[in-house]
Amino acid sequence: MASTALRLSRSDVDAIKVELDALRAEIAADLGARDAQHIHRMIRLAQLSAIAGRTLLMFGIDPLSWGVGVTALATAKILENMEIGHNVMHGQYDWMNDPALCSQTYEWDIVCDGDQWRHSHNILHHTHTNIVGRDRDVGYGFLRVSEAQPWRPHHLFQPAVSALLALLFQWGVGLHDLELDEWLRGNRSRAEVRARLTPFLRKAARQVFKDYVLFPALALGNAPRVLAGNVAANLVRNVWSYVVIFCGHFPDGVRTYTADETRDETRGDWYVRQILGSCNIEGGPALDVLSGHLSHQIEHHLFPDLPASRYPEIAPRVRELCARYGLAYNTGTLWGQFTTVVRRIVRFALPVAVRPVFA
Amino acid sequence: MDPAGRIDSGIILSVRVFTRMLISSDVAGRSVVAAARRVLTSPWLRPLNDADALDGLLALANPLWSVRALRAEVVRVIDETPDTRTFVLRPSWRWDGFVAGQHVCVEVEIEGVRHQRTYSLSSRPDEPTIAVTVKRHPGGRVSNFLHDAVRPGHVLGLSRASGRFVLGDPPPRLLMLSAGSGITPVMSILRDLHARRRATDVVLVHSCRTPEDAIFRHELAAHSRDWPRLRLAFVFTGETGRLDRERLVRLVPDWAERTSLLCGPAPFMEMVRGMWREAGVDGRLRCESFTGPITAGVSGAETARVKCARSGAVFQAARDRPLLVEAERSGLRPRHGCRMGICHTCLCRKVSGTVENLLTGAVSSEPDTMIQICVSAARSDLTLAL
Numbered sequence: 045m046a047s048t049a050l051r052l053s054r055s056d057v058d059a060i061k062v063e064l065d066a067l068r069a070e071i072a073a074d075l076g077a078r079d080a081q082h083i084h085r086m087i088r089l090a091q092l093s094a095i096a097g098r099t100l101l102m103f104g105i106d107p108l109s110w111g112v113g114v115t116a117l118a119t120a121k122i123l124e125n126m127e128i129g130h131n132v133m134h135g136q137y138d139w140m141n142d143p144a145l146c147s148q149t150y151e152w153d154i155v156c157d158g159d160q161w162r163h164s165h166n167i168l169h170h171t172h173t174n175i176v177g178r179d180r181d182v183g184y185g186f187l188r189v190s191e192a193q194p195w196r197p198h199h200l201f202q203p204a205v206s207a208l209l210a211l212l213f214q215w216g217v218g219l220h221d222l223e224l225d226e227w228l229r230g231n232r233s234r235a236e237v238r239a240r241l242t243p244f245l246r247k248a249a250r251q252v253f254k255d256y257v258l259f260p261a262l263a264l265g266n267a268p269r270v271l272a273g274n275v276a277a278n279l280v281r282n283v284w285s286y287v288v289i290f291c292g293h294f295p296d297g298v299r300t301y302t303a304d305e306t307r308d309e310t311r312g313d314w315y316v317r318q319i320l321g322s323c324n325i326e327g328g329p330a331l332d333v334l335s336g337h338l339s340h341q342i343e344h345h346l347f348p349d350l351p352a353s354r355y356p357e358i359a360p361r362v363r364e365l366c367a368r369y370g371l372a373y374n375t376g377t378l379w380g381q382f383t384t385v386v387r388r389i390v391r392f393a394l395p396v397a398v399r400p401v402f403a
Numbered sequence: 404m405d406p407a408g409r410i411d412s413g414i415i416l417s418v419r420v421f422t423r424m425l426i427s428s429d430v431a432g433r434s435v436v437a438a439a440r441r442v443l444t445s446p447w448l449r450p451l452n453d454a455d456a457l458d459g460l461l462a463l464a465n466p467l468w469s470v471r472a473l474r475a476e477v478v479r480v481i482d483e484t485p486d487t488r489t490f491v492l493r494p495s496w497r498w499d500g501f502v503a504g505q506h507v508c509v510e511v512e513i514e515g516v517r518h519q520r521t522y523s524l525s526s527r528p529d530e531p532t533i534a535v536t537v538k539r540h541p542g543g544r545v546s547n548f549l550h551d552a553v554r555p556g557h558v559l560g561l562s563r564a565s566g567r568f569v570l571g572d573p574p575p576r577l578l579m580l581s582a583g584s585g586i587t588p589v590m591s592i593l594r595d596l597h598a599r600r601r602a603t604d605v606v607l608v609h610s611c612r613t614p615e616d617a618i619f620r621h622e623l624a625a626h627s628r629d630w631p632r633l634r635l636a637f638v639f640t641g642e643t644g645r646l647d648r649e650r651l652v653r654l655v656p657d658w659a660e661r662t663s664l665l666c667g668p669a670p671f672m673e674m675v676r677g678m679w680r681e682a683g684v685d686g687r688l689r690c691e692s693f694t695g696p697i698t699a700g701v702s703g704a705e706t707a708r709v710k711c712a713r714s715g716a717v718f719q720a721a722r723d724r725p726l727l728v729e730a731e732r733s734g735l736r737p738r739h740g741c742r743m744g745i746c747h748t749c750l751c752r753k754v755s756g757t758v759e760n761l762l763t764g765a766v767s768s769e770p771d772t773m774i775q776i777c778v779s780a781a782r783s784d785l786t787l788a789l
Binding site: 065068069072075076077078079080081084087088091094134135138139140141142144146147148153162163166167170171250253254258311314348349 | 446447448449450451455456459460463512514515516517518740741743744745746747748750762763764765771772773775
């Protein structure tokens with residue numbers, strides 16, 4: 045058990061709950077035209093960026109326009125996946141009553157099926173954040189990122205495996221809810237896996253067809269250029285989202301929990317767990333938008349269904365609350381946080397516990 | 404068979420063959436169109452055929468342009484009475500007309516939130532513009548927004564016209580009964596009859612509080628001057644009390660023999676319906692009910708009745724327990740996830756009624772809004788799209 049949670053008295057936890065509920069209510073009551081304008085602007089930006097990128101790839105002939113085209117298309121995909129798709133599917137814009145922004149029907153531009161994402165991410169990860177054995181985002185079932193996970197020989201390869209995951213990140217996200225690791229361990233029947241495989245294959249086939257068949261074919265003679273550009277744009281998006289997401293829960297200092305610790309958890313305990321289990325990245329407004337505001341992972345985990353563009357304005361207040369109650373508010377630069385992530389992946393590849401467990 | 408008969412049967416046969424060909428070519432044509440539509444809307448062609456994206460980009464050029472949504476621009480706002488305004492709309496090319504007496508769903512965006520309300524059309528169907536006439540309701544979000552913020556140039560969302568409150572072939576004798584803003588569909592039918600110079604004998608009985616509250620009174624007076632077969636009977640409840648059966652009989656002695664149209668608030672409609680039913684002539688009465696926000700409150704420990712529009716199920720819900728829990732207690736299995744209001748998996752359309760969010764205390768009585776049933780409790784009888 046970590047000391048932070050023990051230091052808090054029951055009345056402290058209850059007071060934290062009251063404060064955070066009030067903060068949430070204050071923002072929820074203030075939602076309006078400004079938030080609607082923000083998401084519409086982001087959608088328009090992503091669409092225009094995609095059109096510009098695909099046009100440059102399709103009709104250009106020089107390397108410069110190829111590079112700009114790849115950048116524009118990658119930006120469009122990053123905006124759509126992170127600032128729009130992820131946030132819309134969290135229900136951040138359900139209050140607008142706009143069928144195009146409904147959390148339960150939105151489908152995003154990635155090989156991961158929307159319904160499977162809603163299950164693995166919104167329900168499993170956000171409800172059971174950082175509970176080893178419950179939250180499948182703790183190492184995604186094959187990486188060892190915490191002392192609480194027992195070492196297995198395959199963890200020796202995890203530095204290489206995680207580098208490969210960075211390049212193929214959208215496939216990792218797509219396969220996540222299939223829980224193939226559970227099947228390999230004999231905890232899932234073939235029928236269960238097959239039932240989850242079908243929606244994944246359907247979505248993946250459409251994505252592959254779009255980027256690697258349809259658009260190259262439309263470019264006729266320019267097909268190789270478009271194909272290469274689409275591969276590159278997907279790679280850029282993959283690596284960027286990998287970096288942002290790994291910085292959310294894996295840097296040094298993040299807390300993991302056991303199922304026993306969280307058995308009789310109150311809403312206040314849940315809030316505390318979200319704070320201690322998440323990490324922020326410091327940067328400007330550009331980083332905020334390009335990370336889908338996951339640069340404010342702590343605020344996102346406290347209020348996953350408040351519009352993400354509100355996180356920067358509530359962050360100072362959350363930080364102040366953490367200081368008052370002695371809760372660690374884990375934040376750092378992108379480079380600083382990512383360095384500790386890499387260090388952890390390498391360190392936990394080895395069976396020996398670097399930190400003595402009996403301390 | 405004589406030669407003429409042979410020719411006749413030959414003609415009949417060829418007509419039949421020709422008709423068959425026409426029908427089959429029509430069927431073939433329709434299936435080609437259907438197949439083309441399937442291909443064009445196929446998910447395999449996304450994002451090329453993303454209608455939402457296309458609509459968003461078209462709207463940058465002209466807010467009326469759209470491949471899917473139907474929209475209308477406000478071209479004129481007319482003050483009818485101190486609390487009632489007519490909004491004259493020019494619909495986009497996707498509008499396919501209406502029959503007098505029908506209604507449309509109007510969509511507005513207020514502070515980032517989309518709201519829809521159904522209004523009867525009050526204009527004549529053969530005009531290039533259409534009109535809705537809206538009374539300002541105290542506390543009504545949409546009616547107040549329309550009155551306060553909507554001016555010529557504003558673009559509204561629109562649905563296609565629907566509704567069965569239409570006249571069909573004009574009967575020889577017609578009685579129209581309306582109260583308050585219930586006159587709007589009646590006015591559309593009356594304007595249509597007037598324009599087509601139908602030989603129908605019409606009596607309009609309209610009830611409202613004062614002469615100033617009588618919507619369309621100048622136009623009605625003008626019509627009655629140049630249309631001798633139209634007789635107007637106003638009942639001003641502020642001066643002479645509510646319309647009752649005796650008064651109606653005195654105003655229209657042959658009421659039972661007339662085809663009748665009725666539109667107004669619930670008590671008015673109940674009175675008229677009861678009268679027609681008792682006389683056994685309710686087959687001649689056509690009604691348009693006209694519902695405002697009705698919120699039957701649930702007090703204390705009482706339970707509310709929740710109707711599930713999709714499954715037809717009905718269950719009782721306590722006001723201090725989440726709807727999800729109450730639905731499960733009665734054997735239903737609604738989709739859900741975290742059960743603590745964060746994942747939005749249990750999101751469900753509330754068709755009507757009032758709910759309270761148990762986490763935030765926020766109360767919602769808007770029709771057609773999305774609610775999280777794992778943290779919402781009933782505050783009135785509800786209809787959910789479950």
